[in-house]
Amino acid sequence: MTEAAASAAPDIHGGTMRFPAAKALRLDSGARLAPLEIAYNTYGRLNADRSNAVLVCHALTGDQHLASVHPTTGKPGWWSRMVGPGKPLDPERHFIICSNVIGGCMGSTGPASIDPKTGQPYGLSFPVITIADMVRAQAMLVEALGVETLFAVIGGSMGGMQVLQWAADYPEKLFSAICIAGAPRHSAQNIAFHEVGRQAIMADPDWRGGGYERAGVRPEKGLAVARMAAHITYLSEAALQRKFGRELQRDGLSWGFDADFQVESYLRHQGASFVDRFDANSYLYITRAMDYFDLAAKHGGALTEAFAKARRVRFCVLSFSSDWLYPTAESREVVRALNAAGCRASFAEIESDKGHDAFLLDEPQLDATLRGFLGAQAQARGLA
Amino acid sequence: MTEAAASAAPDIHGGTMRFPAAKALRLDSGARLAPLEIAYNTYGRLNADRSNAVLVCHALTGDQHLASVHPTTGKPGWWSRMVGPGKPLDPERHFIICSNVIGGCMGSTGPASIDPKTGQPYGLSFPVITIADMVRAQAMLVEALGVETLFAVIGGSMGGMQVLQWAADYPEKLFSAICIAGAPRHSAQNIAFHEVGRQAIMADPDWRGGGYERAGVRPEKGLAVARMAAHITYLSEAALQRKFGRELQRDGLSWGFDADFQVESYLRHQGASFVDRFDANSYLYITRAMDYFDLAAKHGGALTEAFAKARRVRFCVLSFSSDWLYPTAESREVVRALNAAGCRASFAEIESDKGHDAFLLDEPQLDATLRGFLGAQAQARGLA
Numbered sequence: 001m002t003e004a005a006a007s008a009a010p011d012i013h014g015g016t017m018r019f020p021a022a023k024a025l026r027l028d029s030g031a032r033l034a035p036l037e038i039a040y041n042t043y044g045r046l047n048a049d050r051s052n053a054v055l056v057c058h059a060l061t062g063d064q065h066l067a068s069v070h071p072t073t074g075k076p077g078w079w080s081r082m083v084g085p086g087k088p089l090d091p092e093r094h095f096i097i098c099s100n101v102i103g104g105c106m107g108s109t110g111p112a113s114i115d116p117k118t119g120q121p122y123g124l125s126f127p128v129i130t131i132a133d134m135v136r137a138q139a140m141l142v143e144a145l146g147v148e149t150l151f152a153v154i155g156g157s158m159g160g161m162q163v164l165q166w167a168a169d170y171p172e173k174l175f176s177a178i179c180i181a182g183a184p185r186h187s188a189q190n191i192a193f194h195e196v197g198r199q200a201i202m203a204d205p206d207w208r209g210g211g212y213e214r215a216g217v218r219p220e221k222g223l224a225v226a227r228m229a230a231h232i233t234y235l236s237e238a239a240l241q242r243k244f245g246r247e248l249q250r251d252g253l254s255w256g257f258d259a260d261f262q263v264e265s266y267l268r269h270q271g272a273s274f275v276d277r278f279d280a281n282s283y284l285y286i287t288r289a290m291d292y293f294d295l296a297a298k299h300g301g302a303l304t305e306a307f308a309k310a311r312r313v314r315f316c317v318l319s320f321s322s323d324w325l326y327p328t329a330e331s332r333e334v335v336r337a338l339n340a341a342g343c344r345a346s347f348a349e350i351e352s353d354k355g356h357d358a359f360l361l362d363e364p365q366l367d368a369t370l371r372g373f374l375g376a377q378a379q380a381r382g383l384a
Numbered sequence: 385m386t387e388a389a390a391s392a393a394p395d396i397h398g399g400t401m402r403f404p405a406a407k408a409l410r411l412d413s414g415a416r417l418a419p420l421e422i423a424y425n426t427y428g429r430l431n432a433d434r435s436n437a438v439l440v441c442h443a444l445t446g447d448q449h450l451a452s453v454h455p456t457t458g459k460p461g462w463w464s465r466m467v468g469p470g471k472p473l474d475p476e477r478h479f480i481i482c483s484n485v486i487g488g489c490m491g492s493t494g495p496a497s498i499d500p501k502t503g504q505p506y507g508l509s510f511p512v513i514t515i516a517d518m519v520r521a522q523a524m525l526v527e528a529l530g531v532e533t534l535f536a537v538i539g540g541s542m543g544g545m546q547v548l549q550w551a552a553d554y555p556e557k558l559f560s561a562i563c564i565a566g567a568p569r570h571s572a573q574n575i576a577f578h579e580v581g582r583q584a585i586m587a588d589p590d591w592r593g594g595g596y597e598r599a600g601v602r603p604e605k606g607l608a609v610a611r612m613a614a615h616i617t618y619l620s621e622a623a624l625q626r627k628f629g630r631e632l633q634r635d636g637l638s639w640g641f642d643a644d645f646q647v648e649s650y651l652r653h654q655g656a657s658f659v660d661r662f663d664a665n666s667y668l669y670i671t672r673a674m675d676y677f678d679l680a681a682k683h684g685g686a687l688t689e690a691f692a693k694a695r696r697v698r699f700c701v702l703s704f705s706s707d708w709l710y711p712t713a714e715s716r717e718v719v720r721a722l723n724a725a726g727c728r729a730s731f732a733e734i735e736s737d738k739g740h741d742a743f744l745l746d747e748p749q750l751d752a753t754l755r756g757f758l759g760a761q762a763q764a765r766g767l768a
Contacts, residue, residue: 124641185630187624188630191645192651195643195648196613203587203605224587225584228579228580237572240571240572243572246570246571253676255413257586257672261675263579264575267576268579292637
């Protein structure tokens, strides 16, 4: 292990550590964020030539507890099935890093953090952030951990957007990049669903204009509705039909507004459990960052230009056939741009009826594809 | 005009009339609804042999103002483009009836009506209703108007469900039936989206457990969020992309939570304008009726059985290629059941990128198909 990495004292067991950045983070909005702290977990050890680091980027409601028990829910980490001995991401071979995005609520600086100007939680005075800002913060962390080049950056959904942003902004720091169920920009429908969620939160009187922390309340009902609406978009119609159909909770209908159907009860549970582990203002800020995401826009409208310096990076782009939130067509657009930029890009549409959430679920073809791609890259990198 | 029809005094100009039912309405729940009043508009005159009546069934948020200026919004009726001289539904040839569903909020008995037991608005003590209950009420109205057999019953979305229910419950009263963008049952995804809307309404403290009328408030924020979520499902992703894409409201981003994107502003407007014309409790009751809709369930699970007595009815089933709320597969299922029951059924999937709402929009292929089908039926009925 190198001195720089040692100084960051990675916990190979995946407990959360905090990286206090020495300097302010320059944001796309023009604001500067300071102090900046990044909460992260690591698994495995950086090898002697610092060539085995993998950065995993989480999705909207994910966090750094990639393969560690979640401190609030007590459940296994969100990608435990992908991380472990013999799994595609293997702490015995890889040094795996996963950090909470800025704007998040699991320890990285976000709207619930203390604003040094007021000594109070930021609330809505937290600056609006972008996917590029999240990536810029990750780059500071990765550098502090002594990693010059990431063997791989990988993520699904919003994590996939971060992967593409890494390729655009730091191609020289990447050996390979894996974008799963991602998109090069947020579509009108994506923005629309996010706006419904934000309006649900802001309609809750306990939101208090974003100042609920100071008031000692939380907009739980609004956040639960936001989660319920979003959750539908993460599943395919076929998956909902297969899991629930029109199955009832009890024998017979209630002839009222209780949860008659199992799908109602399931959704209510999704909403209720979400508010225990997530912060409403973080939900506003992170959905906003996703809405603002349009990788081509910063490059004169040409997505190919975003990848102009990434010709050396080895890409893998994956989509799911039943994902209607970030449909395969959007991944194909990324692949076309990568090809036009002269990048190496593998692409697969994985057949699945599980919808967008397939990247988090038991999908053997995904595991096999990642294992194959990472194995080939390890050989090319001299890791195998 | 017959005496019975004259006694109901149809207004050929489409002003709203009220039909006070002489007897209570028996409901599927076992409850009885009395008094019962149905608000309805008519266009044209019933001919001498009472053979030209067309019943139009409205969708979730529709009403009886089929082709009349809406009293609240001042806008043309929701299907003005389909009703008029020379149009597929022609008051010079047809006697067109459109009634507000029970449970609604435009004059038919609903949760805002006075509960005779308390002298107060029903609120949540209004009984849960079904699509079959709506149709049973319509049948009372149609009979009172002196119509024994409807030349056609026609409707889109929830209106299409009512059409199928008419065919199951009153086949002897139908000459033809046109189901547009309908379904034989509400899917898990349909129920899920409705549940989000209901939770948004019930999360609003101004809902007051359904008793907001008595409290002199209205759960406007919750109802607006419900409408926003639903509205996304009425449009296709392609339509949202074509209409709005990522177009901004102003030059540049706001770096805040104002409506930056035109699609956000559009959705907010949809929510805000909806609360002016719709009642939150009616929204709960009507969505519940739709969720409970499962035509096969009442017939031993066999959809074909629902149509067993409708062999004489001439059916037209239409769907839209980009409708993901009630996709073509569900219309095909209806057509298969009709065929298996030995009914005559025309079927067309209309190519459109407008999504579910296509039935309300400028869709020339829809007009042409309805004109052709109704023309052929008029000839068969001896109306042409």
